[in-house]
Amino acid sequence: MKTLRAYLSTLLIAALVITSLPVAAAPTEPQSIDLVSTQSVLSADHAGADRERINEILARADVQDQLLKQGVDLDEVDARVAALSDSEVKQMADQLEMMPAGAGGGVIGALFAVFIILLITDILGLTDVYPFTR
Amino acid sequence: MTTKFLNSMSLNDTFLNSMLSNARFAGVFIMLLLLSGCARNPVLLQSTYQALPPHAEITSVPFYAQTEFQCGPATLAMVLNHQDVETDVEQLIPQVFLPERDGSVQPEMLATVRRYDQLAYPIRGTLDALLGHLAAGDPVVVMQNLSLPIYPMWHYAVAIGYDLPSETLILRSGEIERHTMSFSRFDATWARTERWGFVVAEPGTLPAGITARNALEAISAYEESHGPRATLSSWQAFEAHHPANAIGQFALGNAFYADQQPDNARTAFERATELDRKMGAAWLNLGIILLQQDKPLKAHSALTQAAASEGEWQERAKQLLDRI
Numbered sequence: 149m150k151t152l153r154a155y156l157s158t159l160l161i162a163a164l165v166i167t168s169l170p171v172a173a174a175p176t177e178p179q180s181i182d183l184v185s186t187q188s189v190l191s192a193d194h195a196g197a198d199r200e201r202i203n204e205i206l207a208r209a210d211v212q213d214q215l216l217k218q219g220v221d222l223d224e225v226d227a228r229v230a231a232l233s234d235s236e237v238k239q240m241a242d243q244l245e246m247m248p249a250g251a252g253g254g255v256i257g258a259l260f261a262v263f264i265i266l267l268i269t270d271i272l273g274l275t276d277v278y279p280f281t282r
Numbered sequence: 283m284t285t286k287f288l289n290s291m292s293l294n295d296t297f298l299n300s301m302l303s304n305a306r307f308a309g310v311f312i313m314l315l316l317l318s319g320c321a322r323n324p325v326l327l328q329s330t331y332q333a334l335p336p337h338a339e340i341t342s343v344p345f346y347a348q349t350e351f352q353c354g355p356a357t358l359a360m361v362l363n364h365q366d367v368e369t370d371v372e373q374l375i376p377q378v379f380l381p382e383r384d385g386s387v388q389p390e391m392l393a394t395v396r397r398y399d400q401l402a403y404p405i406r407g408t409l410d411a412l413l414g415h416l417a418a419g420d421p422v423v424v425m426q427n428l429s430l431p432i433y434p435m436w437h438y439a440v441a442i443g444y445d446l447p448s449e450t451l452i453l454r455s456g457e458i459e460r461h462t463m464s465f466s467r468f469d470a471t472w473a474r475t476e477r478w479g480f481v482v483a484e485p486g487t488l489p490a491g492i493t494a495r496n497a498l499e500a501i502s503a504y505e506e507s508h509g510p511r512a513t514l515s516s517w518q519a520f521e522a523h524h525p526a527n528a529i530g531q532f533a534l535g536n537a538f539y540a541d542q543q544p545d546n547a548r549t550a551f552e553r554a555t556e557l558d559r560k561m562g563a564a565w566l567n568l569g570i571i572l573l574q575q576d577k578p579l580k581a582h583s584a585l586t587q588a589a590a591s592e593g594e595w596q597e598r599a600k601q602l603l604d605r606i
Binding site: 181183184185186187188189190215217218219220221224227228230231232233234235236239240244247248249250251252262265266269273274275276277279 | 348351353354376377380381382383384385386387388389390391392393394396397425426427428429430433434435436437438439455456458463464466467468470471475498499502503505506507510529532533535536539563566567570571573594595602
């Protein structure tokens with residue numbers, strides 16, 4: 149995986165450098181100039197647009213991997229990664245493991261002590277685990 | 283001597299024992315005090331009481347009971363259907379549910395909304411803001427931890443109404459169509475997710491009460507997947523709410539440009555530079571448009587400003603200046 153990543157990033161760097169060369173060399177027509185995008189201004193980190201793009205492509209590959217591991221269907225993975233914004237991709241790549249996943253399932257198989265504690269906090273109005281406390 | 287000593291020993295002993303039990307009692311007492319301290323009613327601003335109607339309930343929000351751990355898809359189906367978007371829980375499950383995690387994560391909740399051509403605006407994390415959205419008729423998807431941090435039970439629900447006199451929040455939650463909950467209990471469970479929640483709105487609308495920063499990020503995220511032309515109406519709505527926001531004007535300029543309205547784009551970039559004289563990106567974009575409109579003198583002064591302010595645009599501004 150590590151070597152694949154290293155390989156992939158070298159490839160990406162090469163690809164980006166090559167694609168940016170003709171733009172630098174050719175006399176540019178005013179009409180063909182791209183404006184600075186809103187997203188690049190909004191993202192806090194302005195350092196190195198190329199490196200940013202590489203990181204982003206790697207992050208997307210990373211998230212794709214993680215989603216597959218989390219049991220998402222192969223057919224759906226692409227669309228799900230594509231739907232994420234750059235900052236969401238970064239968030240997911242960095243901390244998907246720790247991210248809370250809203251489930252709303254019951255506390256089944258909890259330890260008796262946990263059951264008692266949650267029962268008390270439910271009665272105190274701090275939690276909302278057992279519907280029968282109200 | 284010995285008896286005296288023993289006596290004092292036993293005296294000490296009972297004293298110690300009573301001390302200990304007192305301490306235990308005091309500990310439990312303090313613990314309860316602390317816990318109930320946390321459960322005190324969240325203080326609503328006086329202005330909230332004055333500004334909002336005492337009772338609000340958006341009864342038109344449909345209800346889908348969650349099955350298994352699928353509160354994420356169920357809440358999305360409720361708010362999307364309320365926006366007249368055609369979808370259902372079955373269709374949403376493969377789009378937002380993570381089977382291995384038995385749940386759905388926050389970024390994907392927002393991203394899935396955008397897949398249905400709607401915008402997801404995270405709200406300001408206060409009970410006042412939440413009630414404000416409900417009073418305005420916007421149901422709010424909220425994330426809660428129904429349990430304690432050491433044994434979390436993450437949950438999504440849709441807040442649909444409230445009652446101020448009884449300090450009660452009304453939710454579509456889990457398997458309960460109309461779940462009423464005291465403000466204090468709700469706020470305790472909501473605070474454990476740093477009071478996370480969002481409203482759904484169609485392009486071209488911006489619900490009142492969303493912070494400028496949250497709106498910028500939500501609209502920008504929509505633009506990433508839908509392109510600047512599809513986002514133009516939302517930037518216009520943003521400008522109507524925040525006319526003095528330089529980044530908003532800048533974004534509007536980009537959207538106008540993508541929609542082939544260079545004159546409007548130029549005006550927007552000009553406003554952006556008036557609002558923030560140091561916004562190099564706006565100066566650069568303004569300069570490029572002026573070049574295209576064959577106004578080299580004006581372009582030169584705009585590009586000079588861009589070249590003078592630090593950022594990634596500096597280099598490009600200098601290159602363009604060399605060519606004039």
